[in-house]
Amino acid sequence: MTQWQNTEQQGHAVTHNIGLMHHAMMDQEMANFINAENKRQQDHIELIASENFVSRDILMAVGSILTNKYAEGYPGKRYYGGCEYVDQVEQLAIERAKSLFGCGFANIQPHSGSQANQAVFLALLNPGDTILGMSMDAGGHLTHGAKVSLTGKWFNIVSYGVHPVSHRLDMDQVRDLAKKHRPKLIIVGASSYPRVLNFKEFREIADEVGAFLLADVAHISGLIVTGHHPHPFPHAHVVTSTTHKTLRGPRGGIVLTNEEGLAKKIDGAVFPGLQGGPLMHVIAAKGICFKEASTPEFSHYIRSVCDNSAALGRALTQRGYHLVSGGTDNHLLVVDFSGSALSGQAAQQALEAVRITANKNGVPNDQRSYVQTSGLRLGTAAVTTRGFMAADMDIIAQCIHQRLNDLGGPVDAVIKQVQALCRTYPLQ
Ligand SMILES: *Cc1c(COP(=O)(O)O)cnc(C)c1O
Numbered sequence: 001m002t003q004w005q006n007t008e009q010q011g012h013a014v015t016h017n018i019g020l021m022h023h024a025m026m027d028q029e030m031a032n033f034i035n036a037e038n039k040r041q042q043d044h045i046e047l048i049a050s051e052n053f054v055s056r057d058i059l060m061a062v063g064s065i066l067t068n069k070y071a072e073g074y075p076g077k078r079y080y081g082g083c084e085y086v087d088q089v090e091q092l093a094i095e096r097a098k099s100l101f102g103c104g105f106a107n108i109q110p111h112s113g114s115q116a117n118q119a120v121f122l123a124l125l126n127p128g129d130t131i132l133g134m135s136m137d138a139g140g141h142l143t144h145g146a147k148v149s150l151t152g153k154w155f156n157i158v159s160y161g162v163h164p165v166s167h168r169l170d171m172d173q174v175r176d177l178a179k180k181h182r183p184k185l186i187i188v189g190a191s192s193y194p195r196v197l198n199f200k201e202f203r204e205i206a207d208e209v210g211a212f213l214l215a216d217v218a219h220i221s222g223l224i225v226t227g228h229h230p231h232p233f234p235h236a237h238v239v240t241s242t243t244h245k246t247l248r249g250p251r252g253g254i255v256l257t258n259e260e261g262l263a264k265k266i267d268g269a270v271f272p273g274l275q276g277g278p279l280m281h282v283i284a285a286k287g288i289c290f291k292e293a294s295t296p297e298f299s300h301y302i303r304s305v306c307d308n309s310a311a312l313g314r315a316l317t318q319r320g321y322h323l324v325s326g327g328t329d330n331h332l333l334v335v336d337f338s339g340s341a342l343s344g345q346a347a348q349q350a351l352e353a354v355r356i357t358a359n360k361n362g363v364p365n366d367q368r369s370y371v372q373t374s375g376l377r378l379g380t381a382a383v384t385t386r387g388f389m390a391a392d393m394d395i396i397a398q399c400i401h402q403r404l405n406d407l408g409g410p411v412d413a414v415i416k417q418v419q420a421l422c423r424t425y426p427l428q
Pocket of ligand 1: 189
């Protein structure tokens with residue numbers, strides 16, 4: 001795997017730990033910060049559900065000279081000269097994306113998951129149109145209609161939630177809202193929903209009201225391509241994803257579809273609708289990611305991610321914690337502090353002090369503000385890349401419990417355990 005060489009003995013130099021590019025950075029000020037971040041990644045247990053550690057090949061591509069090239073347009077249809085090699089880069093990555101997701105068309109230029117979604121909105125909707133998406137406290141994403149996002153400002157947003165007791169999607173509510181509000185677009189997909197999404201049923205509802213169905217699988221795309229979650233195709237009209245979460249690629253977004261007419265609109269929406277020059281270095285890295293994600297090793301990895309997530313859920317439940325929906329089917333879980341004195345924000349900060357990184361998160365019917373929240377989201381994609389196994393999840397749960405159960409107490413003993421785990425599974 002990874003990453004920046006640990007350069008403690010080399011003074012300030014940040015050095016690519018990769019043959020051809022062995023080159024120390026001249027900018028010492030910036031190198032210091034990158035080195036510090038490298039050390040933080042080594043020394044902390046990373047439980048942010050949307051993060052991961054990329055392979056050395058991916059890191060190399062992202063750090064490559066492809067960043068120098070302007071390539072507005074698409075392979076064979078560029079606005080600038082000198083694109084013969086980047087055309088091959090992008091075409092190869094497109095073919096790999098289509099093969100990985102089993103679909104007819106792929107746009108791999110969006111700079112992020114949010115921009116992939118925006119491209120879909122620009123391609124399919126007009127300002128003022130109605131979108132039906134998942135509310136944020138139920139697990140939805142900002143771009144699915146939050147007031148502060150472009151979607152909330154430019155579209156008429158109707159939100160569905162989850163059942164107040166089971167915390168599972170309430171498909172009757174989705175259907176009722178769809179029939180009442182006749183959205184032009186229904187979005188299925190989430191950032192903190194620990195259960196399986198039923199794409200088929202969403203499509204049936206979309207068909208009943210004549211809406212497009214967008215499946216935003218930003219979090220679960222790694223599970224989908226390895227068969228650990230049902231596939232959004234053939235149900236969704238359009239699928240968007242990030243490439244940097246469970247897919248373990250570079251930071252970026254993709255838009256997929258099987259319909260040629262939609263594909264043309266989406267291409268036009270990404271460029272020239274939303275973006276200028278594509279990030280060719282990131283596109284090359286996405287191509288590597290798609291290849292890596294099609295290997296048996298990657299399937300095995302995702303299996304372990306899900307096993308670890310289930311093990312972490314069990315270990316926390318045994319210690320008296322409540323989980324949103326009572327458990328998890330995927331790579332993440334949300335600890336529910338509703339009714340306890342602890343907020344998500346306080347838990348996040350307390351764990352930070354013992355080098356465990358996670359993020360506060362809303363829970364269904366959260367009584368606290370978006371700043372405080374009543375939940376803590378934990379994911380196992382990153383630690384599993386380091387090699388952590390199910391037995392280690394029990395140690396992590398023990399560390400979390402020791403810390404949260406004694407907020408005023410000493411932190412040294414917990415830090416020691418975290419250190420020992422991180423040393424057992426170094427990032428290389
Ligand atoms: C992470 C995420 C996104 C956005 O990805 P960015 O790359 O951060 O813009 C979109 N949708 C969902 C469901 C996500 O979880």
